Structure formats: structure tokens, C-alpha cells
Amino acid sequence: MNPDWYDEGMAHIWLPYSQMKTAIPSLRVASTLGCRIRLEDGRELVDGISSWWSACHGYNHPHIMECMQAQLARMPHVMFGGLVHEGALRLASRLARSTGLERVFFSDSGSVAVEVALKMALQYWRNAGKPHKDRFLCFSHGYHGDTLGAMSVSDPEKSMHKAFKNAVIKQFVVDIPSGEYAFEEFDSLLEAHHGELAGVIIEPLVQGAGGMKFHSPDVLAEIYRIAHKHGILFIADEIATGFARTGTMFACQQAGITPDIMCLGKALTGGAMTLGATLASKAVFEGFYDDNPEHALMHGPTFMANPLACAAANASLDLFEREPRLAQVADIETKLTVMLEPCRALQHVKDVRVMGAIGVVQMQAEVDVHALRPQFIERGVWIRPFGDIVYVMPPFVMTTDELALLTKAVYNVLKDGA
Template sequence: MTCIDALWLPYTQMATAPAPLPVVGAQGVRIRLADGRELIDGISSWWTMCHGYRHPHIVAAVKAQLDTLPHVMFAGLVHEPALKLARRLVKLLPGTLERVFFSESGSVAVEVALKIAVQYWRNRGEDRHAFVAFKDGYHGDTLGALSVTDPGCGFHAAMSAYRVPQFFAALPRDAATRAALDDLLEKHRLDIAAVIVEPRVQGAGGMRFHDLATLRAIRAACDEHGVLLIHDEIMTGFGRTGQMFASPADAPPDILCLSKALTGGTLPLAATVASDHVFAAFCSARAEDALMHGPTFMANPLACAAANASLDLFETEPRLEQVAAIEAQMKRELAPCRALPGVSDVRVMGAIGVVQLEHPVAAALRPAFIERGVWVRPFGDIVYLTPPFVIEPADLSTLATAVCEVVAEWSKQVHRLPCPISTP
């Protein structure tokens, strides 16, 4: 198998990057390579594969749907898998999030949320077109989503000229940053359509955590100044933080974005879910008040079937208990990294474990993980694990041991010190 012919790979300098690894199969928590090697997947295929690869319940649901209705356009037509999924999501989500708009990817879910926010105000007779986002936040690669992504994350500096209007603020973790957010919203409240935040974890911006008090402060500021609040749960939704959703019931958003683990990682699907009061602004006798957006593969029946099967598994298998066990084990087994020179932090939330380095060198460590039979893809200044929820303790120990060993070797080489760590 030739790995690079005809392909343009993501986040890759094709002129210099090594060839990607050919994959021929996957099962459970393991990826099988063409040369016969197997890698334990430590990042759940970009945080999607919460139930592991090829879970039989999801496979059976997709096969059954394929025999009935693989796809049909979702304009003027509707089908039971989408209706069932939307109703189930509405029951699970906090607040009055009652209308589900389906798309195919997380970035598009964010684009739809931004469009909804702008048009919400237009339909009410106001011209608000700016957004408030937070430093170290990441919301996607399409033009609108990158506009509310912190340029400091390193993804989109080349596209800065194409950004929609935005303001970046520090997360309101204390009195000073809360006052700064209040001042920003007060000064520009007539221009700001919405605030957007990743609840509890800023994912691709560095796996940075914040607490529920921070989210409550953002909700209170939005209420005080009369702006909408968008929660981007593309990464955090469906158990990753230890709760089914990271958005707190006492501080819900007006609009919420979902993707990644929505189908258990099986098929592309995303959802933008709006509260009843937001949806009401689009319902009138005027045709121009309608939301003019319609992805071709919106609410694909195969993807909806996979998502319904994934929700079945959350109901019938102990996923959140498994996440709690993963959290406890990673706290124990990643803790030795704290003693290493060059490590500035070790933190764990739910099924997310992070070793923070003092310098952005993590990508250079990737080959060392493959040598140890694990698929871990560090970036920036973090080495992190986001394993499938079904991982066995022994496999999780293999992942944690690999992290400790690789970081310890790096620390010893960089600081030329005896390594003080014994891996678990």
C-alpha cells in the first residue's frame, strides 16, 4: 500500500513528514497495521471512539439501517432514525435545548451555531455580528469556526485576514477576569451576538481545564448583558469529562454543539441544538426569518442509527463508571511524571490525562510511542491520553507506562539529569 500517493493529509507538511502508517483494521481498543503490528489507541481516534472500534451493537444497527434506508435528503422529508435521535438528545441535554439541527462535522456544527446567533438578533431587528471567544480555545477549521479560535493555538495564523469580528477574553476564573469579561460585554453588547466556550476542557488548545464556577460566571455575564451563550461540546460531550455532558444544569447554554463521540466514532455526524427561545425567533410568517442552511448529508440515516445505538450503550453498559475508573487509574499512573524536570503539570479529568511540558516539543516524541506499541499523538506542549471508555486496566497501564517512559527519556536528554522516575 502506498501511503502518500494522491493524498493530502491534515495538519501535515507533506514535503517533510514521514509516511503515515497503513491501517488495515481495528477492533476494541487496538489498531491493526498492514505489517501485522497492533497499536493500543490512546486517543480514541481524535476522541470519537468512546465504545471502542466495531462495537457489535453499533455495527448491527448500521447494517440493519443500510438494508432499509442508507440516505435520503432531509429537506421536505424526514425519517425515524433522525427523529428518534433528536428526541433522545433533547431529553439528555440541560436547560431548554429543544431543537436539533444535524450536520456532518464539528466545524459545521459551530458554523451553524454562529449563523443562528447572528440571525437570531437580525430576526429581532438588531444587527449583532461579533463574538466573544476565550484565549486557548479551539472551535474548528472552517472560516467561521477558526474566527473564534485563539490564533495563539497555532492552527490558523495564516488565515487571520478572513476572520469574522471577534473579541478574545481570558476565561473568568477569578474576580479580575470576571470583571474584564463584564467590561467587554458591556462596552460591545450591541455588537456581540454570542459568547462561545468549550465547557470544562479546552481541547485542541492544550487540554486546559476549568471549573463549573467559571461556566456559571460566563452564563451570568451573558444574562446580565443580554447576549447568547454557545457551548462547544464537540470534544467534551458523551462522557469524556466524567459526566454525560460538561454543560452544568444550572448554567445551560442557549445553543450547544455536538459531534465526535455522537455516533460512537462510527460515522460522521454533528448536531447544533438550540433552546426554545432561540428557535422561536426563527418562526414567523416571513420566509426570510428561516434558517437558510442545509448540509447535503444532514441527518444521514446510517449515522443516526449509529448514534442511537451509541446512546443505547450509554444506557445499558456502565460507561460513566468506566470513565471514573479510568480517571482514578490515570491519576495514579501518570503522577510520577510530576517529578520530572521539564514537566510543569499533570492533570486528569474523566477520561482525559495530560502531562504538560515546559516547551512545545511534544510532536517530536510521537515515534517513541509507536515503538512501544501504542498510538499516542502529543502536540504542542502536552502529552495526553483520551482512551476509549472500554479499555481494560492492563491496556491503560501500558499507555500510562509509555507516557511516563517517553517523557522521562525526553527529560533526561534535555536536562542531562539522572531520571528520578520509576514507571508504573
């Protein structure tokens, strides 16, 4: 029997990415702890996807909780226009130090961080007297969020936003180049269109929601080099890859590049609160810095730099400094590689790939998400496949036993059910 708040509320709630008529019932969560989600009926699930890839230290980490509680007692929120507070400025300095990007603009989610990045690039060129540089180049299988600008730079054909392809601004969409010939073509395209192109936007090393596709640091470095050669800003959307998910603090570091603009979100607060950040290089910032008020960046979300979120983010960065997160990610990478390998031999499996704390089993065809989800739950794990992808992105503090439970569940469910 469901409690009354559930049945009553379900008649009013509108859930994400769901056909409300046919969606399977959502589970009632009572609490979270470590790598586990506790359901109201007493069951416990090992979380294989870290709440959409954000809870990198697991849930309810005592240090994050303490810092948020201390902040809550002082000030949960204050506007950021004309006022500043210690948490936001300390966080800006720390993010600048760890990314090599000088300026930090806070917002309230990943999608908005992307909107700000696009707007920043557009206005950078306007301020420079080149307003015709007003298009972006993005990549097939890319995903940058659910708002209109972010949708315009996501894959228009294959993504979940394909229904909107004629409603958003048309951008240049190409495959991620690989191989000499593809790079020559990419170079020629940018040569031909650099006068229109404000920026190239990419999820570095791993394209997430568009299909968990990987590319190499060399490919990333070459895209960066060619964009710069043609005077086009390079925007790295590290919302999913940032904060050690791919094995380094930021994916761009593996390619030895510093983007012009970087977007952060998700694990920025250790997954405890919503917060986005758009970081800009000194050169990009200088494009706005003059006596002309019209050259200012005209953006300012009501809840930008929310003090509670900044407290969580500062606490999360403390944890990256104090606890061996990068070593834990390296260890998870080794274990996932071994533990997911048996899936390769299963019927209907097309590919198995691992990078950092990301393990992907790609099927030959789309999986029946509705059929698979209850099977994972029966096995005590929380895994949400999409398209042809069954993946795990665990918290970095996951134990070997928990990882084994997750990966065995993937193997057994795909063996029996997919």
C-alpha cells in the first residue's frame, strides 16, 4: 500500500524524461547514505549512477553535511548582485587555481552554465566587433543540457531533443574526427566557416547522455588546436567529466589543454546541491573588461552562487584534497575493466568500455528500459540504462564488494533479460 502523499502527489507531479501514461512507478526513497539509496519499504539499493553522476563522494558525506549545516545556520541564501560572500569568492579562487581559468561565473545548474558559456562566446565576439561570429560547432552524439541554447548544440538527429531540431538555432554538427583524413575535413570546414563560428563546444573525452562515447586525449588536443588555429573559442563542457570522473581532475588535463571557456556542474558540490559554473580564460574575460557598460556580461540568475551550494562545493574540494579520490578512481577503473569484461561474451553485446569511474556495456540494439529496471532493483542495485547503453558511474568511495554487486547485476540481467 502506498502512503497517501504518494498517491495524491503522483496525480500532480510531472516526472523527467517520462511518458507519464506508461512510466513504471517511481520508487519511494527514504534516505541515502554512502553508496546506498534506502527505500521506504526497507530495501537498499547500491547506487550505480551517483544520482546522475553527481554524488562523487557518496551520499551524506559528514564533511559536506557539517559545512552545509554551518552555512545554513549563518545564511542559506543571499542575492549575488551588488553583494558577495566568502564561500563564493573562496570557491572561485579554488576553481581558478585548479583549472587555470581566471574568472568564474556561477549559475544554478549545468544547462544554465552551458547557456552562459554560449552567451559569453557570442558576446565576446560582439564586443570585439565581430557580431557575425554567432554560430557554434558541436558534435554528433553530444549532449549539453535541456534548455534551448543547450539543445541547439546537442545532437539534433539522434538525441532525446530531436523533436525540437527545427525550433532551435541551427548549428554546425559534425562527427568527432578520428584519423588524418577526418581532421583534414574538419580543418577545411573551420577554415571555410570561421567567420561565422563563435565557438566549438565539446564534452571532453566522454560524450555522456548522447551514448557514452569515448574519444582519445589526442583527438581532443587536435580539435582544440584546429579551433584555435581558426580563431574560434574552445568550450569544454566538463559538467559530467569534471571532478575526476575520467581519471584526472578535469578531462582536458589529459589532452594538456586549457579551454577558453569551461562549464562545471553535477559533482561540483559533491552532488549535495545544485550549482553550475562557467569559467573563462583571462583573454575571454578581457573581451568584456572596459569602460563600455554594454560590454558587460548581461546575465544573473536569482540563485547564482547560492551560499549553501558554495559551502557544499568548497567542502567537496576539501575532500578532493584530503582523501585519495584520484587513486580511488584509478582503482575503480582497474576493477570495472576486469569485472565488466565477461559481458563482452554475452549475446547482443556490441562493446564494453571503461574510462576512469565510467563503465559502459553497449548493446547491439536499444534495450527495453522498462523491462530491465525492475530486474536491477531485484538484484539490489540502482542502474538506469538508456538507448543501447547499460552503464555504471559509481561514487568514487564504492567498495570492491559493492562494485562486484553492480557489475554482476549488469552481467546477469543482460545474460537473462536483454
